[in-house]
Amino acid sequence: MAAEHDAISDGVTCIRNADWIIAWDGAAGSHVYLRGGDVAWRGDRLLTVGGRHEGAVATEIDGTARLVMPGLINIHCHPTQTPIFRGMVEEFGNPRLFYSSRHVFRQSFVQDEAAQHVSARYGLAEMLACGTTSIVDLSHAYPGWLDLLAESGLRAWAGAMFRSARWHTDTGQDILLDWAPDLGAAAFEEAREVMDAAEAHGCGRLTGLVTPAQINTCTPELLRAAAELARKTGRTLHTHAAQSYAEFNAIAREQDRTPVEYMAALGFLGPRTIIGHAVFTDEHPWLLWPRRADLRLLADSGTSVAHCPTVFARDGTMMHHLGAYMDAGVTIAMGTDTHPQNLWQEMQLAETIARLAAGPRHSCSSARLFHACTIGAAKVLGRDDIGRLAPGAKADLVMADLDEPNMRPLRDPLRSLIYSSVGRAVRDVWVDGVQRVAAGRVLSIDMAAAARDLQAAQDRTAAATPDMDRVAPLSLPVSGGT
Ligand SMILES: [Zn+2]
Structure with missing residues (x-):
């Protein structure tokens, strides 16, 4: 089994000037909003959450109209x-x-x-x-x-x-x-x-x-x-x-x-x-x-x-x-x-x-x-390094597009993600600092091919199921019969 750590970059990646960040406030024991700031990581660990990240950056990502939050x-x-x-x-x-x-x-x-x-x-x-x-x-x-x-x-x-x-x-x-x-x-x-x-x-x-x-x-x-x-x-x-x-x-x-x-x-x-x-x-x-x-x-x-x-x-x-x-x-x-x-x-x-x-x-x-x-x-799960954006935590993070139409008008991005966008605004996802979703497309698995394979598997399993039309009938009758 091949090690995948070679996919983790040595350089620093920085999301610059994100409009909103959901950061972890350890003292308060709660997530908090930060308005404007950088989120930077090297390898699989977060370096900076909020404020200005100083120092060399290998990859810079524009955070305009973006929310950055933990995965x-x-x-x-x-x-x-x-x-x-x-x-x-x-x-x-x-x-x-x-x-x-x-x-x-x-x-x-x-x-x-x-x-x-x-x-x-x-x-x-x-x-x-x-x-x-x-x-x-x-x-x-x-x-x-x-x-x-x-x-x-x-x-x-x-x-x-x-x-x-x-x-x-x-x-x-x-x-x-x-x-x-x-x-x-x-x-x-x-x-x-x-x-x-x-x-x-x-x-x-x-x-x-x-x-x-x-x-x-x-x-x-x-x-x-x-x-x-x-x-x-x-x-x-x-x-x-x-x-x-x-x-x-x-x-x-x-x-x-x-x-x-x-x-x-x-x-x-x-x-x-x-x-x-x-x-x-x-x-x-x-x-x-x-x-x-x-x-x-x-x-x-x-x-x-x-x-x-x-x-x-x-x-x-x-x-x-x-x-x-x-x-x-x-x-x-x-x-x-x-x-x-x-x-x-x-x-x-x-x-x-x-x-x-x-x-x-x-x-x-x-x-x-x-x-x-x-x-x-x-x-x-016994982990204090995931589910939060804080320096030293794992770089498991998500960037959402605040211009996604379901997110507007924008008053409270978390609430809109839950109640209006239902996650449709999610654009980019990193796990261990490695990008796995870019501009809404899953990089690690070809989702369109996976959907085609799933269709074939459902068709094949349905064909082998006795009395399928009664076990799982359609919501509407098929006009003219099947
Ligand atoms: Zn279960």
Whole structure:
């Protein structure tokens, strides 16, 4: 595997006189706006953030009508799975799709390994293009995974998922499990090898992540072993838990405790643990649970939550409510989980849903959500050098075009990026000081070619899916029939 450090320039790159900068104020513990100034870096490290950069500059970039900000961190995504689902899964719950539902679809439309690879290639490019510089990729290990992550130019945590049971459902109301603990142990071993290989990869941007897939598909022994490995290796621990009404009820029925209480009892919670998605905690009014302990358990242990509102909203569910988690002191990070893999959309929806759920008590703001997509995520990944623009931090940064029509009139660039441009103003992206997106075009992956390959993979998988017109019907009938 070729080292890619040769792509990092020795000279200083300087964005001169950027109109706006989102800089990190370490003393205040918050991002702040700077009006006018330079952002300069040498190699993979930032030298100057704001003010005038003095000294020799090898590459100068005009910052007129530009916002410079830290790259976003996607704490929870499944690029091998979700891009290929475009146009098929967004409307479950629509009466027209009554026969088809998420569980029927997922059991019918089955991608092969080649399609997963094509999906991932497109998905990584999609994330870079909207200003994401770091991702937590939750995938079942596949050949070529680490090389593809390296080729993308992203900074990535490879979370090879493992579990002791396959889950399925026949009604969508209950989760049925086929247990195979030996397979879980074997997958855990394979995941350990992937984590070691990620950290030994020549690109220097990959890290392992300990990822039991879901708390209800892993034996307690496997969950304990995963937590122990994370503690011993200093790696972050990530799982899906408290993510569905059915899962909450199954654990409550068996154990008379909530999924979060179960994880606490296993020794699973802690400052390097992320829970995707902690939607169905005992805070949720739909559960009619008699106690209120989950948010305190999460906050006191320093556990983070991977909040991904889009995928839940599409199923008609939501966290209730994000502001209460934040006010309780729970660290929030954000991910996309599904497509489109656009954290700007997630931020917009997160605040909108929090307002709908909590009314005037919602406690959310653009500042808090941007903090979640940068500092909150960096914290649980154990990094104080990403998700911020400060001298000495990694040169993982994004430049947005303030003349992009959706950004005008310009009063507050962060708010407009979230609510009006939804990331369309992102033009240039650097990771480790290396430019990966220029003038809106992803340099490391040919996105047009990736889209063509993804189309072919979707067509091929659809052709192999029985009863496809009923599993994933079109939104409008085709005139004259198909
Ligand atoms: Zn997920």
